[in-house]
Structures are given as structure tokens and as C-alpha cells.
Amino acid sequence: MIEINNLTKIFDQFTAIDDLSFTVKEGEVLGFLGPNGAGKSTTMKLITGFLSASNGSIRIDGYDISKNPIEAKALMGYLPEGAPSYGDMTTLEFLNFVAQVRGYRGEEISQRVQHVLDEVELNSVSQQTIETLSKGFKRRVGLAQAIMHDPKVLILDEPTDGLDPNQKHHVRELIKNLARDKIVIISTHILEEVTAVCSRAIIISQGKIVADGTPAELESRSKYHQAVSVRLNENYDLEADLTGIAEVSEVEKDEDDELVFRILANDGKSIFSQVSEVAQAKHWPVTEFHVSRGQLEDVFRTVTQQTQGAE
Amino acid sequence: MGNLAIIFKRELFSYFATPLAYIFIVIFLISNGIFTFDLGGFYARGQADLLPFFSFHPWLYLFMIPAIAMTLWADERKTGTIELLLTLPVRLADAVLGKFLAAWALTGIALLLTFPIWLTVNYLGDPDNGVILAAYIGSWFMAGGFLAIGSCMSACTKNTVIAFILTVSICFLFVIMGSPILLSAFPEWIPQFFVDAFSAMGFLTHFDSIAKGVLDIRDFLFFSVFIAAWLLASAVVIEMKKAN
Numbered sequence: 001m002i003e004i005n006n007l008t009k010i011f012d013q014f015t016a017i018d019d020l021s022f023t024v025k026e027g028e029v030l031g032f033l034g035p036n037g038a039g040k041s042t043t044m045k046l047i048t049g050f051l052s053a054s055n056g057s058i059r060i061d062g063y064d065i066s067k068n069p070i071e072a073k074a075l076m077g078y079l080p081e082g083a084p085s086y087g088d089m090t091t092l093e094f095l096n097f098v099a100q101v102r103g104y105r106g107e108e109i110s111q112r113v114q115h116v117l118d119e120v121e122l123n124s125v126s127q128q129t130i131e132t133l134s135k136g137f138k139r140r141v142g143l144a145q146a147i148m149h150d151p152k153v154l155i156l157d158e159p160t161d162g163l164d165p166n167q168k169h170h171v172r173e174l175i176k177n178l179a180r181d182k183i184v185i186i187s188t189h190i191l192e193e194v195t196a197v198c199s200r201a202i203i204i205s206q207g208k209i210v211a212d213g214t215p216a217e218l219e220s221r222s223k224y225h226q227a228v229s230v231r232l233n234e235n236y237d238l239e240a241d242l243t244g245i246a247e248v249s250e251v252e253k254d255e256d257d258e259l260v261f262r263i264l265a266n267d268g269k270s271i272f273s274q275v276s277e278v279a280q281a282k283h284w285p286v287t288e289f290h291v292s293r294g295q296l297e298d299v300f301r302t303v304t305q306q307t308q309g310a311e
Numbered sequence: 312m313g314n315l316a317i318i319f320k321r322e323l324f325s326y327f328a329t330p331l332a333y334i335f336i337v338i339f340l341i342s343n344g345i346f347t348f349d350l351g352g353f354y355a356r357g358q359a360d361l362l363p364f365f366s367f368h369p370w371l372y373l374f375m376i377p378a379i380a381m382t383l384w385a386d387e388r389k390t391g392t393i394e395l396l397l398t399l400p401v402r403l404a405d406a407v408l409g410k411f412l413a414a415w416a417l418t419g420i421a422l423l424l425t426f427p428i429w430l431t432v433n434y435l436g437d438p439d440n441g442v443i444l445a446a447y448i449g450s451w452f453m454a455g456g457f458l459a460i461g462s463c464m465s466a467c468t469k470n471t472v473i474a475f476i477l478t479v480s481i482c483f484l485f486v487i488m489g490s491p492i493l494l495s496a497f498p499e500w501i502p503q504f505f506v507d508a509f510s511a512m513g514f515l516t517h518f519d520s521i522a523k524g525v526l527d528i529r530d531f532l533f534f535s536v537f538i539a540a541w542l543l544a545s546a547v548v549i550e551m552k553k554a555n
Contacts, residue, residue: 045394048398049397049398050394050397050398050553051553070400070401070402071400073398073399073400073401074400076398078395078398080391080394080395080398081391082391084390084391084392084394084395085392085395086321086325086392087390088325088328088329089321089324089325089328093324097317097321098399100317101314101317101318101399101400101401102399102400103400129328145395
């Protein structure tokens with residue numbers, strides 16, 4: 001379990017992390033979201049003990065990162081932003097080094113290294129120096145070192161940044177497989193990734209938590225949650241027909257397509273059946289008709305812009 | 312094998328994985344040859360000792376050691392591997408010491424490879440090999456002093472060129488601190504103990520006596536304490552400057 005209490009980090013005059021508190025339990029895959037400069041990477045650097053906090057505490061399975069750094073670090077695997085590694089070493093040499101630092105000795109070293117090479121599919125480049133590898137491979141080398149000791153806590157800073165769609169898919173599958181009895185924290189600005197792998201998402205902005213919940217919960221905060229999307233084949237005044245339904249809040253025209261409308265619901269109530277009844281009764285010239293899920297992107301923009309506007 | 316040894320091995324290995332170690336050793340040996348035989352007048356002196364060889368070492372180290380030391384931490388910061396290294400379950404002391412010892416070992420290897428000069432002097436005459444051994448160890452300790460300064464300067468910046476220039480400048484200061492020219496430049500009103508203390512910090516003060524075969528444990532102690540102090544400073548600087 002990771003317990004973070006009143007975490008604050010101040011650089012000179014600038015408050016990067018502002019009184020952050022949250023807890024992550026085993027089995028959770030926490031997506032850490034936020035605009036650039038919101039403090040995602042800083043939080044990860046604080047959790048992994050690279051930076052020390054100005055205030056507050058971080059406990060990994062009971063070990064305080066500032067008081068028992070070695071014990072706490074031993075529980076964590078970390079992929080720093082940009083997946084740095086020693087470029088002049090080969091993949092194999094580098095992973096051997098990490099295995100040794102992680103405390104493996106003798107036969108165990110080659111067994112563990114082979115295991116992670118298989119896990120992230122690096123066998124083909126194990127003899128190449130890391131600086132000659134493509135971005136995707138470098139990222140996988142970074143992942144390989146992070147999962148070397150089968151850590152209880154895995155912290156990944158933008159793990160899929162710079163990967164092609166196949167590699168992204170592969171890394172996501174890997175994270176899902178690893179996650180069962182572990183804690184995984186990933187930071188990302190790819191929102192679809194959160195829906196794909198995370199069981200919980202925290203959105204931070206200017207060092208504060210602005211939203212915390214399951215991806216579905218966050219999506220339901222969107223004004224598009226339960227909205228009915230309609231495509232017509234000729235222009236028609238929908239709004240006039242819908243005034244009778246209390247649950248409908250407004251009708252929005254698509255920015256790009258004149259004939260696409262979104263009928264928004266009040267407070268995420270289901271309006272599909274009522275709207276479809278009206279559509280049939282009034283013979284709307286409909287070609288497409290479906291309920292849209294809330295959009296995480298929309299929630300993200302709303303909550304992060306609110307805090308930025310408040311400053 | 313502790314983490315210190317693992318880091319030491321990785322660092323030393325990485326010197327030899329790139330041409331750096333080989334170039335360093337080759338240039339070191341060639342310069343030593345030129346200094347000893349040409350400029351030092353090894354043959355002309357007609358004495359069976361290695362004084363001309365050792366007396367050039369401070370000036371040779373002044374440019375060669377910063378070249379090794381400059382990458383110690385600056386590169387780690389630049390490539391971001393410092394974040395990797397320091398989030399592994401490794402104590403900062405092990406990292407600082409492991410890196411320093413690897414660079415020190417490299418200078419030790421380069422120094423050992425000057426053995427043909429020792430063979431030559433033994434072939435030509437009958438030198439005091441005890442004095443030569445002491446001078447070798449003294450020279451290696453002095454190299455350690457240069458390296459420790461370099462480690463700290465390298466920790467100050469991401470830029471290896473800046474690290475190099477800073478290290479050369481500070482090393483130069485410590486080399487000339489004990490030189491008579493500098494000491495005679497002090498005005499009379501400065502108290503003598505201050506001048507003595509100043510001179511005692513100079514590398515030449517300690518190394519000259521070692522090179523001449525005057526074995527004084529205090530000279531070795533000086534370099535040991537000097538190295539320890541600069542490595543401690545390195546650790547403090549790394550801790551302070553991690554964030555940027």
C-alpha cells in the first residue's frame with residue numbers, strides 16, 4: 001500500500017506539489033493525469049525517493065521513503081521519464097547490472113534477466129549497445145529494468161510515449177498482466193490509455209488533485225454522459241420537439257458537421273428512450289442515433305481549466 | 312558483492328567499453344615518455360632515479376585527470392541516468408565512492424603501464440626501488456586528489472566542458488598553492504601561520520617530498536583527507552542539485 005500524506009514540494013518560490021494526499025492499494029492501476037507541468041513527474045520522483053519532499057510523508061508498505069529509503073526503493077520498480085539507461089552498455093550488460101544491484105547473485109542473475117528479456121521481447125537486441133536502439137526498444141529496456149525484481153510497486157512515467165500502436169498495445173497488456181497483486185502507477189497524457197488499463201484515475205492540476213475516481217466515474221462527470229447523438233439527412237429543428245422532456249438540458253450542434261446534433265442530458269440521466277419515442281412520433285429524418293459515453297477528454301479539460309482559471 | 316563493488320565494476324567497464332580508457336592510457340604513456348626522456352633530461356642527469364618522471368606528474372594530471380573526471384556526474388545528469396541510479400536501492404555514498412574508485416583505478420592502471428620506465432632505470436643503474444614505489448603510490452594518491460575535485464565539479468553541472476574547465480582551474484590553484492613563487496608574493500603583514508597553512512594545502516608541497524623519497528605518513532594522510540573531503544562535497548552537491 002502506498003500512503004501519501006500532505007505531500008508538498010517547493011522549488012525555490014514555485015510550489016510544484018501542493019498538499020497532495022492519497023492512498024493506493026494492491027491491485028490498483030492508478031492513472032496519473034494532468035496537463036504538462038501539473039506535477040505528475042515531480043510526484044513520481046518524490047514517491048521513488050529521487051527528490052525529497054518539502055513537507056508531508058510517503059510510505060511504501062509502511063516504509064517511509066525519507067527514513068528507510070533503501071527498503072522502500074527495494075519494493076519499487078521505476079521507469080523514469082524518457083527511459084534513461086547507460087547507452088554504452090549492451091541491453092544484456094545493462095540488465096545484468098540492474099539485476100545485481102537488485103540483489104540477485106550467481107545463477108539467479110541470468111534467470112531473472114532472461115525472464116524480463118522474454119517478458120518485454122528484447123531477445124533480438126540483447127547484444128546491441130543501448131544507444132543504437134530505436135526509441136521503442138529503449139523504452140522496453142527501461143521497462144525491463146523496472147520489472148526486474150518483480151516489484152510490489154511499479155511506477156511508470158509515460159511508459160508508452162514514443163511507441164507505435166502495436167508496441168503501445170503490447171505494453172498495456174504487459175501492465176494489465178503485471179497488475180494483479182501489485183500497485184501500478186502510470187502517468188500519461190494519452191487519455192485512452194487510462195480507459196484501457198487503469199482501474200482508477202487521478203487528475204492533478206497545479207500540484208493539486210482535481211478529480212479522483214474510476215475512469216467510468218470520471219466519464220460520467222462529462223456533460224456528454226448519456227447524451228444522445230443524432231445524425232440527420234436534412235435540416236430539422238429538433239429543439240422544438242424536445243422542450244417537453246425535463247431531462248434534456250440542451251441541444252448542441254456539431255462544430256464540423258451541420259447535420260450532427262448532440263442532445264445533452266441533465267445530471268447524467270438516461271434520456272435515450274424518451275428521445276427515441278419523440279424521434280419516432282415526429283418522424284425525424286434520422287440516419288444515425290446512439291448514446292455517447294462521457295468523454296474523459298472533456299472532463300480533463302473542464303477540471304484542469306477550472307483550476308487554471310482560478311489562479 | 313556489495314553495491315559499491317557493482318557500481319565500481321560497471322563504471323570501470325564502461326571506460327573500457329568506449330575508446331576513452333585506451334586514449335587516456337596511450338596519451339598518458341606518450342606524454343610521460345616525452346616529459347621524462349626529452350624535457351626531463353633523464354639520460355643527461357646521469358642518475359639512476361625517476362625524479363624527472365614523477366616531477367612532471369602534477370602538470371600532466373592537471374589536464375588529463377579532469378578529462379576523466381568531467382563525465383563522472385555531468386553525464387549522469389545530462390542523460391537522466393542519475394534518476395535511475397539513485398532510485399535503485401543504492402546508497403548515495405556507494406554511488407559516489409564507486410564512481411570515484413573506478414576512475415581512480417583507471418589512473419592506477421595507466422600509472423602501472425609506465426613500468427617500462429622503471430625497467431629502463433633498473434637496467435641502466437641501481438636505483439632505490441623503495442623510493443620509486445613510494446613515489447608511485449604518492450603519485451597515485453595525488454591523482455586521487457585531482458579526481459575528487461573533478462567529481463565534485465562534475466556534480467555541479469550537466470555540461471562536461473564546464474566541468475572540465477572548473478576542475479582544471481581548481482586543480483591548478485591547489486598545485487601552485489605551495490610553490491615558492493606564489494608564497495613569496497604574500498605581503499609581509501600576513502601572519503606566518505596563514506602562509507604556512509596555505510602552503511600546506513598545496514599539492515606540490517606534499518608531492519615533491521614524496522617524489523624525492525621522503526616518506527612521511529602525513530603527506531599520504533593529507534591526500535586521503537583531501538579526497539574524502541571533496542567526495543563528501545560531491546555527495547552534498549548531488550543531493551542539492553538533483554532537482555534541476
